Amino acid sequence: MKSLFKVSYLAAVVSSCCVASLPVLANQDGATKESDIEQIVVTGRAGAGFLRKSETSYAISTLSDEDLVTDNPLSVADVLKTVPGFWVESSGGEAGNNIRARGIPRDGYSSVSLQENGLAIQHDGGLGYLNADQSFRLDETIERVEVVRGGPSPIFASNAPGGMVNFITRKAYDYDSAVMKFELGDYNHYRFDGYYSKALENDMFVSIGGFYRQNDGVRDPGFTSNQGGQIRISAGKRFENGEIFVDYKHLNDKVAFLLPIPLSYDANGDITDAPGFDANYGTMMGPEVAHNVYRNLGDGYDFDLTDGTHTELNQFTVKADFTLDNGWQLANNFRYRQSDTLRNGLFPTGGITSAQQRIDDLSAQYGSVLPQNTHVELAFTNHPNDTFDVQNNQGNGQVLNGNLLSVFVPLDEVINDLRFSKQFTIGAQQHDVSFGAYVATYDYEFVRYMATAMFEVAEQARLVDAVVVNDAGEQVSSITENGILRYGSLYNNVDAGADIYAFYAADEWQITPKLRLDLGGRYEVSELSGTVEGTEVVDLEASDTFADDNFITGNGEFKHIDREYKEFAWTAGINYQLSDELGYFARYTDSFRAPNASDFNGNPDRDDLKVEPITMFEAGVKYAADDFSVYATPFYTHFENMRFTDYIFDTTTNSYRDQTAYGDTKTYGVELESFWQASELLDVALTGTWQSAEYETFNFTNQQGEAVDFGGNQLIRVPELSYRGTVGINLLDGRFRTELVAEYYGDRYGDVANTVNLPSYHVFNLSARYDINDEFVAYFNVQNINNEIGLTEGNPRGGQFIGETNESNYFLARPILGRTISASLRYSF
Template identity: 45%
Template structure:
């Protein structure tokens, strides 16, 4: 059905050819205007902004062909981006703000949030968004005024600006193929119909995944329709988008060290292309006290989403009213195989035998393959390691409905020789969310596409006297959550771009916001189901039928002041201070029932920058400082002895300062080099706490340690050539990331690494272009994160011979053909 829908829509694009698109303007001929991170009537160029902003053009998006939001954001200095998990579910860090996912970064479409809170538990905004040819360009604001004009965006805001129909018919069709079974088609067509601007576009994609699980990894797509009209005093635009897509979520893999101490592969597991997920772990039937539950790993992140957007502008008596309304309804499920620390099979056998009563007469134990019961696991040398692992088969089902409305009144006032570009805004968001989580532990071997194992105890005659697993499941009911809730958010904000002279401008902004939360969360307890002859259902975590009510309110305020001085139209400097905040959200409660005391997080941000835009080079240099108060630092650790997760949370503050660079050098018309870079020092502040160990308080002091997974230095250099009168464009993309730490104690090092990518475009004529893309050309085993389930305070894998980490995806190639009309 997905494929037929896309094919029918794409056919609409193949209408009679109209005049071709104009050639994309070269970077040095574009005077870029920015609309993100501000509210005002006066147009503002990027070089005039009093905050750090990165713009990503249509041509740059096509040259890179990023498959995910995270890959797009690798273009942004000051951001640490983990894009190794696949097309969604990435982690983003902005300027040393240690919040995971998109909890500190807002994702917008045409200035309206894609999701009110991008950091809802298990639902990052990038799961609700797909990049395709309906997106024309991207603007990214780092820090600065982002928290004044948006909720849950103290670290920045990413604004995807959609393509709209114009006064003439135009369109494109783009077909892609890749070496991992990748096939994708994009299309867009737009133009005038009966006085309206119409647009229709979308994509459909299917592939096996760079890390092949043995089944279809990604399948689905998106379709978008837009209609708009300009009239004498304003405009109106309506946009509807439907996503029906399944994408795999890649997690950590086993690794070891070579004789030099460098990252190395584990026998039986390809670090560039391997994944634990496979046919044997793809389907289970979980036992529970509420009946059987069918678990389907092949769904991955399964998104069904409808989004309706309405934007209105109207000029009246010197004021302009702007209103952006968005409604989305969605059902999203995420199924994943979450690996835990591998252990030696012999050690696991010793552990289980020690816990058995002597009356059973158990003298030995065996691991047997579930799908080949006669095959016994070789505890000394199976797969070259003799390793086994408890994999967490986890699923989260989330239904999220949202109403968002952002109303602004804008006006420019002239006061003598000075001017004020003023905006007053009122933002409201109504969110309804339900959340259900279940899971089980599955015993597997350690190899690509892992195989299921059963563990049995034997007596002296070789008879089975105890079954620890059932068809590979060692524990049903590993996790349980069942909750629902609603939130209502109200925010008032205002801004003033105060031009004192033609060169000097002061930008002011303030925001007050309140959120009211209500809902309920079911309590859980462990029970013995008694449905199986094995131990797998003896300790099942399940709901009790008793619900705890949620009824809380929070409010906060923020403000910003920025100063911009424009020495010349193409050279300027700026400085800015922002008092930002992040309120608790619905997800803080209903996905985490133990979180009874969330805090309003406060962020102080300062930045100063130099901006130069010349014919032969652009340079944007920004120094920043970030102070973050009341950061909750949490970990959920898997205990292989008990087969359970334990959780705890501590609080600390953080400090980070650094420098960001981005720009392009164009010494000739046929050669250019673009670059981005970040040097920072992200550290904890006072981070002391004590842990109860056997009744004794053991103190820990992580004060001033490096923040988890944040590199001190990262950078990207992209030299490019234009040959044959611009018909051929070729780029080499070099990325570098310095070492990081996997835990707050700074005991487990994540090594530095680099990536080399390449992309090329050749224009056959004005309508047809051919693209080629190669990623991670050297098959670098670049680790983006360690194993969070081994402990983020002090990693339990420090010094271990075998450990888990998540590397960048292996080398892959794609080609594309694009037809524009």
């Protein structure tokens, strides 16, 4: 954590394409280390020259490899908890999480470009059910992370109005290096990371690295929850005037997708465990739904919940950086990726009711078609010798519905970014100019199947059937089949894609030695095309139950998509540098978010999709001295005429319905990051964000036909205040370091109506590092020491405009993970 603040202002800033070798001036204990050489690339510029962090006209955060190893983040989202201005939801597990930047009201990674070596991991990180973090895993091949918050991000990357997160891999031209790390965790967690790089003659190197791990998951479903790994092979060649770098990565990994769980309130109204369910470690996923075949057209649908989010990816990258004879620098980044992603999950839908109420509801719904002198009872699907206790099953006597959802999302994508940069002088003024062209093309498929089941409210929940029993207590029929209320409750079949062309230019104009004006613009064209299959409802006539009577499937009719969107983004920033240590900046950015292929999932005829304008203003003061640094950045964002869609699952019909709203949002706030080296023994770091994020307007028509406007309400799930403070203690001449981290997240709301309150919470984490000798280092990490039940979201399927209300004492929400303990031994030379 320490180097996040100390090294970042000492590092020189260069183009996100061009690479230079510069000395890193601080090691873990803060002492100068002349032998340390690091290749430095700071994201967010396209210039040919160098800038220090304190000289940039935008906000930057950086993390070193030591920060990453010490913090031991479980996911990409966990990495970004140290970044001010980002609201991070990492409660979904190791992938499939949400990031919101500066109040921009988009989930997933649809407003932040997740990059690797300066090029997007996925052109659009917000494609439906294909979050960009599903295609990336952190391991020892990563050298550092650089984050641009807002600023010029939408000029140099598509779909980046909120910022860019750039993961930079290791390179070692001048020496051999190796890293091996063995890690154990208290949730049956085992992991091995490795990296080896060989320096060859003629300024070349080759390297190989990756990881493998498996564990039950912090929320144990009764089977191996997370399993797999990746391998990366890289090679580089330096020339007198440049470099060529080639990288291949293969990922084959599955992670559980964690979703809302049942919770309750204690006598004081505070959130607590539901009886029979541990809020810190429990999950509804369990052996009964681990692997089943559900009714479908033909032979059935093979649903394997143990796959979770299973990504198989091949990624090939070529980077070329050269200085031409005329002084221009040429940089070309090319990437091809092919991935197959299967997302299987158990989605609790809401409708937590007492077992008796569920019996009454089903009796009313189906009573007219049931045999005379019969009644409805609940019974365990796979446990005929166990009687369902209607009054107090699992200590709560509740049942709920859950969707067994499966989505297959293949993606083929090609990206290329070509740019030219040069520094030149006109009179006494220096210009650092860049011109670039960006091209991307992708083919995206989306095939979705869903069955809706009934469960007890319990960890590793058992399936429950609604059976029809006569007066003699004999079962004569059943409403459900094997716990399934409705097979085929959702279906989509989409094959779509896009061709994107963008041209951009930038100029860093040094007007005086202290004053610099930064300008940039980007023109982008997005052409969307593809087909969407229509749907129909059929009776499979394969069961005596009601479960297959209303099966949604494709009708064989495909409608064509053909859309084109064009837009221009621009930015202007000014930096006034009083001294090497102190500077000020201000920047205005006018950007946009264009529709993507997944916006047409299930609805090829929609004509309401438009480019959404986004404006951002930011200013800042930057001070960096040897033992103290502070970066304060006030900001303002405005999102205009955004379309919001709320998908609500109706637990009576077991189907989705949707509502649409349009609105403007505005957010103003302040980001802070600071570091203080109090002494050789003690240092303190603080990052924080205060923001007022609200819907300026939010208009829609509710189910009763009434006009509703939630203008003035707080943005969904975004806290006004959040901070992260770290106290570091260095002992034994720097060989031992421990960090205590305190995190705070203020009150939020789970719905636009601001009726579902997500209370504030504190989390404490502890990490320690001990240098056994020059090669071996031991690490120890405890997350969520206090076992806080901190809610990151309510129940989206119960309504995000107006949240689900329940007269009982039970509700659904997604909390952070419970306390985990891990330890690792790392060998390096």
